Amino acid sequence: MSNTEWIEINRDALTGDLETRVQALLGEAFPEGSSTNGDYYAFHGVPDRILIAREARQVVGHLAVYRRQVKMGDEVLEIGMIGAVAVAPDHRRRGHCRLLLQRAHDDLRARSIPFSILFAFEPRVYLSSGYRLMQNETHFLDVDGAWKTFVYRGSMFAELTERPWPDRMLELAGGVV
Numbered sequence: 001m002s003n004t005e006w007i008e009i010n011r012d013a014l015t016g017d018l019e020t021r022v023q024a025l026l027g028e029a030f031p032e033g034s035s036t037n038g039d040y041y042a043f044h045g046v047p048d049r050i051l052i053a054r055e056a057r058q059v060v061g062h063l064a065v066y067r068r069q070v071k072m073g074d075e076v077l078e079i080g081m082i083g084a085v086a087v088a089p090d091h092r093r094r095g096h097c098r099l100l101l102q103r104a105h106d107d108l109r110a111r112s113i114p115f116s117i118l119f120a121f122e123p124r125v126y127l128s129s130g131y132r133l134m135q136n137e138t139h140f141l142d143v144d145g146a147w148k149t150f151v152y153r154g155s156m157f158a159e160l161t162e163r164p165w166p167d168r169m170l171e172l173a174g175g176v177v
């Protein structure tokens with residue numbers, strides 16, 4: 001933990017050995033959905049910011065921050081959407097995920113973005129970072145190309161400012177990550 005280096009980078013700047021190691025971590029964590037020529041981002045969309053935890057040359061943690069214009073009720077607003085959260089198996093349960101989320105939230109707050117959302121496999125992981133399960137219906141583009149509306153299982157929100165999460169339908173204007 002003491003030797004962890006935290007990197008914040010844009011997709012364009014992620015190249016070479018660091019990129020190879022990031023793609024390997026993502027391929028291992030998400031074997032079902034990572035290959036478009038081994039480029040996780042080509043498949044899931046290019047994030048606005050990429051957060052990486054590194055120890056020596058080993059990439060031990062990764063998180064992708066997307067900023068998305070959504071509609072909630074009549075209001076158009078920009079929110080953060082977190083994806084590709086992965087920690088190397090031998091580095092789990094040491095708070096890396098929590099620290100990556102904290103940095104992502106700082107980044108979003110600096111842009112006055114009031115909410116962050118994510119779609120969790122294991123919602124329990126995100127409770128201590130302030131996420132709660134959504135009760136809202138979400139309108140989103142599914143992987144099968146169809147637009148769907150339902151309370152997405154594992155969808156969670158975090159309030160980053162004073163503003164409470166609106167109890168309105170969330171129109172995602174795209175897919176989930």
Ligand SMILES: CC(C)(COP(=O)(O)OP(=O)(O)OC[C@H]1O[C@@H](n2cnc3c(N)ncnc32)[C@H](O)[C@@H]1OP(=O)(O)O)[C@@H](O)C(=O)NCCC(=O)NCCS
Pocket residue numbers: 029030084085086087088091092093094095096097098099119120121122124125126127128129
């Ligand atoms: C999920 C994952 C990112 C967690 O990373 P991590 O660095 O081990 O998480 P942290 O150590 O920061 O733990 C955060 C919290 O989640 C809890 N937690 C971690 N893994 C958990 C698990 N598998 N089941 C239940 N709770 C878990 C921790 O106890 C901690 O709780 P606390 O803050 O209330 O004490 C990591 O296990 C992983 O990469 N899994 C495979 C990929 C994946 O499923 N990604 C998530 C996509 S939604």
